[in-house]
Amino acid sequence: MTFAGLNVAKLLIDGQLVDAEGGATYENINPATEQSIGVAADASTGDINAAIAAARRAFDETSWSTDVAFRVRCLRQLHEALAKHAEPFKAMMTAEVGLPTKMVGSTFDMPVENVGWVTDLLEKYEFSQDLGLGNIEGFGAHRWTEREPYGVVGAIVPWNQPLQVALAKVAPALAAGNTVILKGPPTTPWCVSALGKLVAEYTDIPAGVFNVITSSANDRGEELITDPRVDLISFTGSTAVGRRIMELGAQTVKKCFLELGGKSPNIVFEDADLRTGIGMSTFMVCLHGGQGCATLSRLLLPRSIFEQGVQLASAMLSAMPYGDPLDPNNVMGPLNSARHRDRVEAMVDRAIASGATPVVGGRRPPQLETGYYFEPTLFADLPEDAEIVQNEVFGPVLVIQAFEDEDDAVRIANNTIFGLSGAVFSGDHEKSKRVARKIRAGTMIVDGGIYYGSDVPFGGYKQSGIGREMGTIGFEEYLQVKALCEPA
Known part of the structure; x- marks a missing residue:
């Protein structure tokens, strides 16, 4: 199947758009209709091996890693090609991911802008830093550092935002001079396949520098992690899989960049604009069905206004428009797959079985009747150690917790294994900033400020990951530092 010329059933290996070994394919299912919209290439172990070999050869034997001006030119070509194919990409994201057309624009436009931002950074970036003269035991020396690419990068992206995350990894990795094998998610393979087509047909990126693999097997990425020819793994996904990647990567002491799960708190104090503060959580848990790692899925309210806040959140969730992602009025579409819908449903059912009663939703x-939908759901005042309070649901489920004072709010906010994001709302901006600094999270919304941007690093504390994506820091994740010294 094609979207305005974007062939989505091919792998990109060593510069060629090819079928998977033996012509193997699998069905790609539209989560709103539960119907197949076509097929994707189903890569084999042999295909993975060929992609790794091509990437290794391209890094070791071409000038890609050292020719900055050439990399700039190629990335400008990619940026232009993406912009020209905006509409077919957006249609594809709705068809295979389930993103509502109301929301799909920003989830394409902003990641594409990031490609341009990274290219601008590359054009002016100083890869060498002079450290001046030093003297040790009477021996004078001139010292400096140089930043060099790691080599072959295995990039593994999730199903919830496959294009956004792919570009957030691929653009800086290529800009830094690495070669890349991009492994797409099983349930949303077309966006990454289409990216491979653009690289092959609209850029001068040399054969082997960028390779794309799609597969029906979730564990196909393990072959990238264990292969000694791959120097770095960049992964976005669940914390459980992140732990597995660290375990496998340890076999070759491989650098692993991990952007993992979250259970992000939103602290709304009684002197805040309650509609704005509470609305941030109710909107985020419905945006893309709550299928986002930084979703503010825990709402923390003072005990003094708890019942008022629960009633307001309940009304907001009950009024949230959801359904067919092609309907421009809908904020929320389906969950991405039957398997994931069943997982969300099972977590909610376990909460109910343990004695919890949904304030709204829960089924x-x-x-x-058709599509992998789940109602916007609200639980209130559950025990802090309840599974649905502590664990990432990755669905349209909001939990409201009560706190007694500022210190209690901070304690509750930090009382999970996660630390990806969070928010604070109050009528005292200095208080909001003070509290935000106490939360162990990589990104914080302070009184409604939105952090997302090409220049803003994104990543987590604790078990929400290792490293940062985006910004100059995200670019430097794909560079190693070498210190050099010569006689003065």
Whole structure:
């Protein structure tokens, strides 16, 4: 199947758009209709091996890693090609991911802008830093550092935002001079396949520098992690899989950049604009069905206004428009797959079985018999150690917790294994900043400020990951530092 010329059933290996070994394919399912919209290439171990060999050869034997001006030119070509194919990409994201058309624009436009930003950074970036003269035991020396690419990067991206995350990894990795094998997610393979087509047909990126693999097997990425020819793994996904990657990567002492799960708190104090603060959480848990790692899925309210806040959140969630992602009025579409919908449903059912009662939602919507939908759901005042309070649901489920004072709010906010994001709302901006600094999280929304941007590093504390994506820091994740010294 094609979207305005974007062939989505091919792998990109060593500069060629090819079928998977033996012509193997698998069905790609539209989560809103539960129907196949076509097939994707189903890569084999042999295909993975060929992609790794091509990337290794391209790094070791071409000038890609050292020719900055050439890399700039190629990335400008990629940026232009993406912009020209905006509409077919957006249609593809709705068809295979389930993103509502109302939301799909920003989830394409901003990641594409990031490609341009990284290219601008590359054009002016200083890869060498002079450290001046030094003297040790009477021996004078001139010292400096140089930043060099790691080599072959294995980039493994998630199903919830495959293009956004792919570009956040691929653009800086290529800009830094690495070669890349991009492994797409099983349930949303087309966006990465289409990216491979653009690279092959609209850029001068040499054969082997960028390779794309799609597969129906989730564990196909393990072959990238264990292969000694791959120097760095960049992964976005669940914390459980992140732990597995660290375990496998340890076999070759491989650098692993991990952007993992979250259970992000939103602290709303009683002197805040409650509609704005509470609305941030109710909107985020419905945006893309709550299928986002930085979703503010825990709402923390003072005990003094708890019931008022629960009623307001309940009304907001009950009024949230959801359903067919092609309907421009809908904020929320389906969950991405039957398997994931069943997982979300099972977590909610376990909470109910343990004694919790949903304030709103808690089931598949009876009016939507087709599609992997789940109702916007609210739980309130559950025990802090409850599974649905502590663990990432990755669905449209909001949990409201009560706190007694500022210190209690900070304690509750930090009382999970995660530390990806968070928010604070109050009528005292200095108080909001003070509290935000106490939260162990990589990104914080302070009184409604939005952190997302090409120049802003994104990543987590604790078990939400290792390293940062985006910004100059994200670019430097793909560079090693070498210190050099010569006689003065």
